[in-house]
Amino acid sequence: MIAYIAKRVFLLVPTLLGILALNFFLVQLAPGGPVEQVISRMEGRGDRALERITGAEGDAIVMVETSLDSTSAYRGRDGISPELVAEIERRFGFDRPLHERFFSMLKSYLLLDFGESFFKDRSILGMIGEKMPVSLSLGLWSTLVIYLVSIPLGIRKAVRHGSPFDVWTSFVIVICNSIPVFLFAVILIVIFAGGSYLEWFPLRGLVSDHFHELSFTGKVLDYFHHLALPILAMTIGGIAGFAMLTKNCFLDEIRHQYVTTARAKGASEGRVLFGHVFRNAMLIVIAGLPGTFLGIFFTGSMMIEVIFSLDGLGLMGFEATMNRDYPVMFAGLYISTLMGLFVKILSDITYVLVDPRIHFDAGGV
CATH class of the missing domain: 1.10.3720.10 (MetI-like)
Structure with a gap:
C-alpha cells in the first residue's frame, strides 16, 4: 500500500502539469480574452450579463481602464489607438511569448504565488x-x-x-x-x-x-x-x-x-x-x-x-x-x-x- 501511494504521489506532478498545460494553451487559443474585455467595455460593447446575474457593477474593469496612461486614450468613433492596445497588453503581460508566460506561471505556483487578479487588483x-x-x-x-x-x-x-x-x-x-x-x-x-x-x-x-x-x-x-x-x-x-x-x-x-x-x-x-x-x-x-x-x-x-x-x-x-x-x-x-x-x-x-x-x-x- 505504501508503494502504491508513493507511486500515485509521484505521478501527481506530470498529471498536474499536463492538465495545466492543456487548459492554458486551449484558453489562449479561445476567442476573446482580458484585453478584448477591456476594449469592448471602453467602446461600450461590453456584455452586462455578469452584472445582471451577480449584481456586480463592473468596477473592476473600470479600475483597469482608468489606470491606463491618459496619453493613450480611447478615440471615440475612431476606436482604440494601437498605443492603448499595446499598453493594455503590457499591463496583462501579453507582450511576452506564450511559453514564457506558462513557465513563469508554473514557477509562481510552486511557491503558491498566484499573483493578482487582472480586474480586481487584489491578491488571488x-x-x-x-x-x-x-x-x-x-x-x-x-x-x-x-x-x-x-x-x-x-x-x-x-x-x-x-x-x-x-x-x-x-x-x-x-x-x-x-x-x-x-x-x-x-x-x-x-x-x-x-x-x-x-x-x-x-x-x-x-x-x-x-x-x-x-x-x-x-x-x-x-x-x-x-x-x-x-x-x-x-x-x-x-x-x-x-x-x-x-x-x-x-x-x-x-x-x-x-x-x-x-x-x-x-x-x-x-x-x-x-x-x-x-x-x-x-x-x-x-x-x-x-x-x-x-x-x-x-x-x-x-x-x-x-x-x-x-x-x-x-x-x-x-x-x-x-x-x-x-x-x-x-x-x-x-x-x-x-x-x-x-x-x-x-x-x-x-x-x-x-x-x-x-x-x-x-x-x-
Missing part, C-alpha cells in the same frame, strides 16, 4: 482565503447531510424492499432527483424567504450584519439559519441518488451465500445486517465520500452561491470566467486539480480502511 490567494469558508461550509454540511440521511434511508428501503414504505419513498426520490437544483432553490426562496408566503429564512448571505454582536450560541444559530435553505437545495438530489445506491448495494449483499449461512447459524437479523452486510455494502458508498465532498465544494455550489448571494469559490470562478480573468481561472484550476488528485488517493485509502481485504499492490486483490 487572499481572495481564495476570503471565500473559502463559504464553499467549505456548503461542501462540508451538504456532504454530511447527504450521508446521514441517505444511508439510513437506503438501508431501511433494502430491509423493507417491496413494501409500501419502499414504494412511496422511491416515488418521492424520483421526483426529488428530477428537479434541477436551481429550480428547487428558487422554490425554497419563494416559499420560505421571499415574503410571498413565509419569511422564515434570510434571503442572502452566510451570516447576519450584526453577527459579531451575537453570543456564541447566537452566532451558531444565525450561521445555520442562513445555511438551511442553501444546504437543503444542494442535498435534495444527492440524497436521492445515494439512498438508491445504498439500497441496491444492500440488496446485492443480502442475496449472497454468506448471509444465508449466517442466518442458518442463528445470527440475529441485526447481527447479519450490521455485522456482515454493512461493511461490504457500504464499500462503494463510504469510499466515495471524499469525491462527493470535492464535487460539491468546487462545482455543485456555484449556482447556489449565485442564487443565495453567497460569495464563495464557485461565484469567484464564474465571475473570473465571464471576465476572462486568467490568473483567477488558472489558480482555481490548479487548486481544484491538486485537491482532486489527492482526493482520488484518499478514496483508494478509504477503500482499504473499509475493507482490509483490498490492496493495490502488484498481483491484484
Whole structure:
C-alpha cells in the first residue's frame, strides 16, 4: 500500500502539469480574452450579463481602464489607438511569448504565488482565503447531510424492499432527483424567504450584519439559519441518488451465500445486517465520500452561491470566467486539480480502511 501511494504521489506532478498545460494553451487559443474585455467595455460593447446575474457593477474593469496612461486614450468613433492596445497588453503581460508566460506561471505556483487578479487588483490567494469558508461550509454540511440521511434511508428501503414504505419513498426520490437544483432553490426562496408566503429564512448571505454582536450560541444559530435553505437545495438530489445506491448495494449483499449461512447459524437479523452486510455494502458508498465532498465544494455550489448571494469559490470562478480573468481561472484550476488528485488517493485509502481485504499492490486483490 505504501508503494502504491508513493507511486500515485509521484505521478501527481506530470498529471498536474499536463492538465495545466492543456487548459492554458486551449484558453489562449479561445476567442476573446482580458484585453478584448477591456476594449469592448471602453467602446461600450461590453456584455452586462455578469452584472445582471451577480449584481456586480463592473468596477473592476473600470479600475483597469482608468489606470491606463491618459496619453493613450480611447478615440471615440475612431476606436482604440494601437498605443492603448499595446499598453493594455503590457499591463496583462501579453507582450511576452506564450511559453514564457506558462513557465513563469508554473514557477509562481510552486511557491503558491498566484499573483493578482487582472480586474480586481487584489491578491488571488487572499481572495481564495476570503471565500473559502463559504464553499467549505456548503461542501462540508451538504456532504454530511447527504450521508446521514441517505444511508439510513437506503438501508431501511433494502430491509423493507417491496413494501409500501419502499414504494412511496422511491416515488418521492424520483421526483426529488428530477428537479434541477436551481429550480428547487428558487422554490425554497419563494416559499420560505421571499415574503410571498413565509419569511422564515434570510434571503442572502452566510451570516447576519450584526453577527459579531451575537453570543456564541447566537452566532451558531444565525450561521445555520442562513445555511438551511442553501444546504437543503444542494442535498435534495444527492440524497436521492445515494439512498438508491445504498439500497441496491444492500440488496446485492443480502442475496449472497454468506448471509444465508449466517442466518442458518442463528445470527440475529441485526447481527447479519450490521455485522456482515454493512461493511461490504457500504464499500462503494463510504469510499466515495471524499469525491462527493470535492464535487460539491468546487462545482455543485456555484449556482447556489449565485442564487443565495453567497460569495464563495464557485461565484469567484464564474465571475473570473465571464471576465476572462486568467490568473483567477488558472489558480482555481490548479487548486481544484491538486485537491482532486489527492482526493482520488484518499478514496483508494478509504477503500482499504473499509475493507482490509483490498490492496493495490502488484498481483491484484
